[in-house]
Amino acid sequence: MREGLSVDSASPSYKGHRYPVEVISHCVWLYFRFPLSFREVEELMLGRGVVVSYETVRRWCAKFGQAYANGLRRRRPRPGDKWHLDEVFVKINGERKYLWRAVDQDGTVLDILVQNRRDTTAARRFFRRLLKRTGAVPRVVVTDKLHSYGAAHREVMPSVEHRSHKSLNNRAENSHQPTRQRERAMKGFRSAGGAQRFLAAFSGISPHFRPRRHLMTAHNYRAEMTVRFAIWDQVTGVVGRSAEA
The missing domain is CATH 3.30.420.10 (Ribonuclease H-like superfamily/Ribonuclease H)
Structure with a gap:
């Protein structure tokens, strides 16, 4: 993948949110990456011990989905010709x-x-x-x-x-x-x-986690996905927040 790994200074602001950025970004990732409803995301998070309502997940997706997608697009190279x-x-x-x-x-x-x-x-x-x-x-x-x-x-x-x-x-x-x-x-x-x-948000987020797997070995696919998750953490601000903690 051709994107860089520099920390994105334009990551969204989470001021006023009581949940940590890791929880917010993970819920948004689940919703846009998989064919899940807000209630199903709520259930999956409950299975991990995180109590969050589906309405809260809905608000997070509406507020941060497009911002995350824009951040990912800024990391892409210029389009092909x-x-x-x-x-x-x-x-x-x-x-x-x-x-x-x-x-x-x-x-x-x-x-x-x-x-x-x-x-x-x-x-x-x-x-x-x-x-x-x-x-x-x-x-x-x-x-x-x-x-x-x-x-x-x-x-x-x-x-x-x-x-x-x-x-x-x-x-x-x-x-x-x-x-x-x-x-x-x-x-x-x-x-x-x-x-x-x-x-608009879905077309920016979902393809980021859909490399052309059929063209890759299992080892290369895992390496590629590791890079893509690292980019996601930077775009959403998880990396910066973790460094501050």
């Missing part, structure tokens, strides 16, 4: 919405956006948001055959090569699978805003 874009429908409170996703050639999630439509306006908005959030311009953009991509591409990034072919876009399509798992576990999302907030 080949971006894969895809959109899938999600049912939110009984209504059809569309989840737009972009990943690079390494499978790193660049951004996600929940929108009402999958037309040119929506594609254009997603392209512009991608360029702004990544601060980079790709060499190639790969999409499926949705015509809206072509129109938005010509307007927003005409100098970038655009490849439109369904079979070339498996990387983006595969990236939707963890989201589908969580969607089923949560029995759907209740609002577009809630879905966007959850998925």
Whole structure:
């Protein structure tokens, strides 16, 4: 993994919280890493002798989830120069919405956006948001055959090569699978805003703990995960707090 291990000075503030940072960060990790409900996280923590209510876990995830995800993203290298874009429908409170996703050639999630439509306006908005959030311009953009991509591409990034072919876009399509798992576990999302907030944090945290294990030996996988947990402790502030104690 290419991230550095320097201590992140921008770790969140835990002022006013009576639980130690180790407990808070562990609960947030459990919720975003595994398909668990808040009540199930509460039960797992009780099994470890920590009494915390599911409502408290909910507040921690809402307050710290995005901050942790942002910290992890700051540790990543610049995105690759080949971006894969895809959109899938999600049912939110009984209504059809569309989840737009972009990943690079390494499978790193660049951004996600929940929108009402999958037309040119929506594609254009997603392209512009991608360029702004990544601060980079790709060499190639790969999409499926949705015509809206072509129109938005010509307007927003005409100098970038655009490849439109369904079979070339498996990387983006595969990236939707963890989201589908969580969607089923949560029995759907209740609002577009809630879905966007959850998925923005989820897409920053969950992939951090999902290296491409099938390409690694068991020894290399354990070494890689040790590094990733060390980065998590630094991003969440566990390392700094432990040093102060």
